[in-house]
Amino acid sequence: MTGALAVPSARRLRAAVRRARRRHGESPAADIYVFVLFALICAAVGDRLLTRYVVRHGGLLGDVGPVRWWLAAAGGLALSGLAWRGARLLGPLLSGPAEQSWWLSTPVDRAAWLRGPLLLRVCGGAAVGAALGVACGALAGAAALGWLAAAGAGAGAALLAAAALLQAGGRRRIHPLEWVPAGVGFAGAATVLALHAGTVPLPEPAVPPVPVAAAALVLAVAVTVAAVRGLSRVDRAAMAGGAQVAEAATTAALFLDPALLFGVLEARRWRSVGRVRRRPFWPGWARLPGRRWWLLIAADTRRLARRPGGLAVWAALLVLPYAVAVLAPGLSGAARLVAAYFATSRLAAGLRLVHASPALRRALGGRDRELTAAHTVNPALGLAVWWLLSAGVRMAPGLPAQLPFALGVLAAVYRAATRPPRNYEGGAVDTPFGMIPVALLRQLGRGVDLLAVLVLAQLLLQ
Amino acid sequence: MAGLLQVGDLTRRFGDRIVLDGISFEVAAGEVCAVVGPNGVGKTTLLRCVVGADRPDGGWLALDGRSLVETDPWVRASVAAVLDDIDFFPDLSVREHLDLLAYGHGTPDAAGTVARVVEELGLDEAQDQLPATLSSGQRRRLALASCFVRPRRLLVLDEPEQRLDAEGRAWLAGALLAEREAGTAVLMASHDAELVDEVADWRLEFGAE
Numbered sequence: 153m154t155g156a157l158a159v160p161s162a163r164r165l166r167a168a169v170r171r172a173r174r175r176h177g178e179s180p181a182a183d184i185y186v187f188v189l190f191a192l193i194c195a196a197v198g199d200r201l202l203t204r205y206v207v208r209h210g211g212l213l214g215d216v217g218p219v220r221w222w223l224a225a226a227g228g229l230a231l232s233g234l235a236w237r238g239a240r241l242l243g244p245l246l247s248g249p250a251e252q253s254w255w256l257s258t259p260v261d262r263a264a265w266l267r268g269p270l271l272l273r274v275c276g277g278a279a280v281g282a283a284l285g286v287a288c289g290a291l292a293g294a295a296a297l298g299w300l301a302a303a304g305a306g307a308g309a310a311l312l313a314a315a316a317l318l319q320a321g322g323r324r325r326i327h328p329l330e331w332v333p334a335g336v337g338f339a340g341a342a343t344v345l346a347l348h349a350g351t352v353p354l355p356e357p358a359v360p361p362v363p364v365a366a367a368a369l370v371l372a373v374a375v376t377v378a379a380v381r382g383l384s385r386v387d388r389a390a391m392a393g394g395a396q397v398a399e400a401a402t403t404a405a406l407f408l409d410p411a412l413l414f415g416v417l418e419a420r421r422w423r424s425v426g427r428v429r430r431r432p433f434w435p436g437w438a439r440l441p442g443r444r445w446w447l448l449i450a451a452d453t454r455r456l457a458r459r460p461g462g463l464a465v466w467a468a469l470l471v472l473p474y475a476v477a478v479l480a481p482g483l484s485g486a487a488r489l490v491a492a493y494f495a496t497s498r499l500a501a502g503l504r505l506v507h508a509s510p511a512l513r514r515a516l517g518g519r520d521r522e523l524t525a526a527h528t529v530n531p532a533l534g535l536a537v538w539w540l541l542s543a544g545v546r547m548a549p550g551l552p553a554q555l556p557f558a559l560g561v562l563a564a565v566y567r568a569a570t571r572p573p574r575n576y577e578g579g580a581v582d583t584p585f586g587m588i589p590v591a592l593l594r595q596l597g598r599g600v601d602l603l604a605v606l607v608l609a610q611l612l613l614q
Numbered sequence: 615m616a617g618l619l620q621v622g623d624l625t626r627r628f629g630d631r632i633v634l635d636g637i638s639f640e641v642a643a644g645e646v647c648a649v650v651g652p653n654g655v656g657k658t659t660l661l662r663c664v665v666g667a668d669r670p671d672g673g674w675l676a677l678d679g680r681s682l683v684e685t686d687p688w689v690r691a692s693v694a695a696v697l698d699d700i701d702f703f704p705d706l707s708v709r710e711h712l713d714l715l716a717y718g719h720g721t722p723d724a725a726g727t728v729a730r731v732v733e734e735l736g737l738d739e740a741q742d743q744l745p746a747t748l749s750s751g752q753r754r755r756l757a758l759a760s761c762f763v764r765p766r767r768l769l770v771l772d773e774p775e776q777r778l779d780a781e782g783r784a785w786l787a788g789a790l791l792a793e794r795e796a797g798t799a800v801l802m803a804s805h806d807a808e809l810v811d812e813v814a815d816w817r818l819e820f821g822a823e
Contacts, residue, residue, distance in 0.1 A: 157691065157720030157765060165718050172714060176705040176744065249701035252667070253760065254711060257695070258718030259687035322669065387684045389669045392699075427627020 156163045156249060165255065208256040209605035221282055222290035222344040225357075226302075230337025231284060232311065236548040237334065240326050243394030244273050245386055248583065252388055252395075256326040263383035270316055270383060274309045274376050281308020291479065299361035304370025313375040319390050320382035325424070338468045345474045349544070393420070404518060421459075428458065452502040457518035462498040466534060469495040485547040485610040489561060492538055493603050496565045499534040503527040535562050547610065560606045568599025618643040618799040619664070619682070619768055624673035626659050633659050634670065639818055643767070646790060646800040647777050648810040650822030657803040658698060660820075661772050664801060665695040677768060691719065694766035696774060700746035700757045708732070708756055709741040729812040731762045734785065750777045762789065769793055771802040775809050787812050 160168070245266055247256055255265070285304020291299045347354060400416035433450050440446050456462065472491040477484035506512060506527050513523055539558045547554055572595060617640025626634040630742025633656040641647045649657045650704065662668035664675060674680035682689055702711060712732065716724035732741050737754045740748060754777040761769055769790075777784055783806070790813040793800055804810050810817065 157722070159687070159691070159720040160717060168717060169714055172710045173703070173705050176707075250700045250703050253700045253757075254703070254715055258715065258764075259691040259720075260658055260718055261687070262685055385685055387669075388666050389684070392667060396668060423628055426627070426631040566806070 157259075159259050162261050163265075165258070165260050166265070169255065179601070195490040218356050219344060219348045219478060221294070221357045222354055223341055223479060224288040226286060226337050226344055227341035227475070228288040228292070230334050231523075232307065233331070233334025233337050235280070235308075236315065236330065237326065239277075239312055240318070240330065240400055241394065242370055243319055243391060244312055244315050245269060245319055245391055246394035246398050247391040248395045248399060249392075252392060256388055256391070261384075262386065263380075266383045266386060267380060270313075270379060271376075273312045273316070274372075277308035277310075277312030278305040278372070281305045281311070284308070294361070296361040298533055299365045302365035303361065303368045306365065306370075306372040309372035310368065310375045313372065313379040316379040316386075317375060317382055320379065320385040322385075322387075322390065333546075341471045341475055345471065345478065348478060396420075421424070425458070440496065443528055445522065448516070448523065449529050452527050452530050455502055456499060459501070462501070466495045466498045466538065470538065470541055473542050477545045481546065482614060483611075484545050485614045486607045488542055488545045488547060489557060489603065489606050492535060492542070492558070492561045493564055495524055495538050496531050496535040496561060497568065500527075500531045500565050500569045503531060503566070507570045508573070524570070528562075531565055531569075532562055536564070547614070549613065557606055557610065559579075560602060564599045564602040564606065566599075567602055571595055571598045616679075618645075618678055618681075619642050619801060621664070622674045622676075624660070624663060624664060624670050624675070626656070626670050634663070634673075636673065638673075641768075641799045641801055643718050644794050644797045645815045645820055646794050646802070646813050647816055648814035649801065649803040649820060650805075650810060655821035657820055658772055661695070661697060661770050661801065661803055665693055665697065665770050667697060667699065689771065691765060692767040693770060694761040694764060694768070695770035696761055697770070697772045700760075702753070704744060704746055707742050707744055708737055708748070708752075711745075711756065712759055715760055716763045718724045721764055724763070724795065728763050730757040731759050732790075734762075735759050735780070736785075751779060751782065754778055755782060758786070758789075766798055769798050769800045769802075771800070771804075773804055773806075774802060775804060775806040783809065790818045 256262075281304040282301040283304070285300040285302070285307075286297050288304075289300035294300060344354065387504070396416055397413070397420070399412045404413040433447060469491045473484055473488035476487035503524065506523050513520055516523055535558065539554075539561075549557075549559070619641040621640070624634050624637040624639050625632065637660060639647070649660060651657055655731060659668060663670045664682070666682075666689075679690060680686075680688070682693075684690065706714070709728065709732065712728045713724065716728050721727050732738050735758065737752065737755055737759065742767055745753060745756070758771075758774060761771070774786055779784060787809055790800060792800075794813070794815075800813075802814075
């Protein structure tokens with residue numbers, strides 16, 4: 153019954169689907185218009201603010217010789233490593249449950265169906281890579297920005313194509329080695345900064361941009377050809393996981409709520425862990441006064457230890473303010489505050505969890521204030537250590553006078569972690585970008601608002 | 615009789631938790647196998663591995679003696695499935711979903727087949743509706759309809775009785791018996807003891823000590 157059927161080509165099926173959807177769907181032109189308008193306004197406003205700041209401080213970039221080049225190279229490598237992680241997390245080829253159920257279940261040529269989406273992603277990777285190449289080149293003070301753009305485009309395209317190639321090969325799990333580029337990038341940046349701080353002279357880089365760009369472009373073409381050839385091996389399972397993440401990311405963007413995405417990523421992470429080793433809590437807790445309080449802290453600490461990635465991000469963020477202090481001394485204090493906020497937020501998962509779940513609070517018992525206080529201990533300790541480790545970064549007041557800023561960061565993290573439940577029913581204002589829910593924005597701005605005030609104060613003082 | 619679907623030593627782990635531990639069985643053409651057992655024992659995971667929505671960590675699967683790999687167009691043409699992850703396009707009507715699926719499978723007399731299935735499932739009044747306007751029962755019927763507007767040799771269903779009313783369950787039992795008569799192999803997970811008693815030739819029990 154399944155033999156010799158007139159199965160359509162991928163192009164014909166796609167055209168039929170498009171025709172049917174066009175009968176009911178809206179044109180994407182309106183969405184594109186809003187996006188382009190928003191991007192243009194952000195670019196114009198951002199450019200004006202940055203220019204004013206730079207003029208006031210007599211230039212943004214410090215004159216620090218080859219260290220700029222090495223930092224740009226390390227930063228580029230770290231960002232590429234993170235982009236690789238993102239591409240692997242998403243697929244990069246993905247399909248939602250509807251597409252899996254209705255179109256991918258047909259015997260239509262799988263490779264032909266996926267060729268367009270793959271080439272689109274490779275082109276996107278090339279565009280982002282080119283922009284990153286130019287940004288790193290500008291940071292490094294390089295003259296051959298065109299060749300750096302070409303090198304970045306080649307690397308970006310090759311990165312996306314290589315991720316698709318691994319996907320076709322059935323590599324579902326991300327191998328620990330795949331973290332190496334990001335790790336080397338961050339470690340490299342830290343090493344460069346340490347050498348610079350120790351006034352160790354760094355060698356002048358001598359990388360010819362033309363051969364590098366040519367090699368990157370050849371690599372991109374070769375890997376893309378291999379990825380296209382492997383498309384027939386990309387199975388439904390390989391495309392399913394990324395779709396879940398992409399859907400969560402879209403919903404998070406639509407509802408302006410990153411927690412929706414983090415929830416999916418958390419669930420995936422714990423599902424891959426599956427089971428953890430059972431260990432009793434230290435019996436000594438029972439002898440301490442306020443045993444219950446200590447146990448809550450111990451449980452929160454144990455949960456943090458089960459998130460080694462969070463601790464790695466906490467540590468990696470230390471590089472950021474030091475790098476900014478070298479590259480753009482006028483922004484170092486602000487960078488320290490922002491990095492401290494994100495680093496501390498990584499330790500506040502328990503606080504977010506306890507605050508967001510009345511059922512959990514009921515189950516744990518006791519007063520809400522006690523639960524909240526117990527789950528603020530780890531973020532506070534983490535911030536204290538992080539703040540001391542980043543004390544080498546110049547801020548406007550001296551170290552003792554920085555205490556209000558550190559407490560302000562802790563308060564910002566606390567405010568963000570204890571946001572009230574989302575309410576989508578508040579008033580909305582009609583803007584050129586569509587309806588903006590004011591009440592929702594106020595809710596989501598909780599925490600970030602205080603950070604913005606701290607950053608502004610720091611910029612004014614510095 | 616050699617099984618149309620053959621499963622050998624199938625293993626699936628999540629972290630170090632083993633969900634499927636060396637499962638082996640066969641389902642012959644014209645045979646209905648009901649996978650039964652309590653929640654969380656791996657019934658859905660087994661079905662997902664069979665249809666290629668999940669990858670097993672070990673073991674093998676074969677359909678009619680040929681390796682069952684989801685990327686093989688012949689396998690996709692042979693295996694019809696409704697799992698718990700089915701979703702719909704919000705901007706396509708009931709009829710358009712089924713028409714396009716039948717077209718994608720090259721179903722002979724696609725329009726006639728779709729019209730017949732729509733009528734059998736009581737979706738004729740709803741065939742121009744978009745999925746967002748359907749009740750959960752109608753959505754379930756649409757999902758089930760996707761299996762019957764296309765050619766198939768193996769039917770894989772995960773709790774197909776869910777959200778169906780009494781009439782729908784009666785239709786489902788009749789449809790499964792008709793599939794058996796037509797020589798289709800059916801692998802279904804179900805918590806409905808009556809349905810299992812009525813249609814299943816044998817049970818694959820999970821979680822039984």
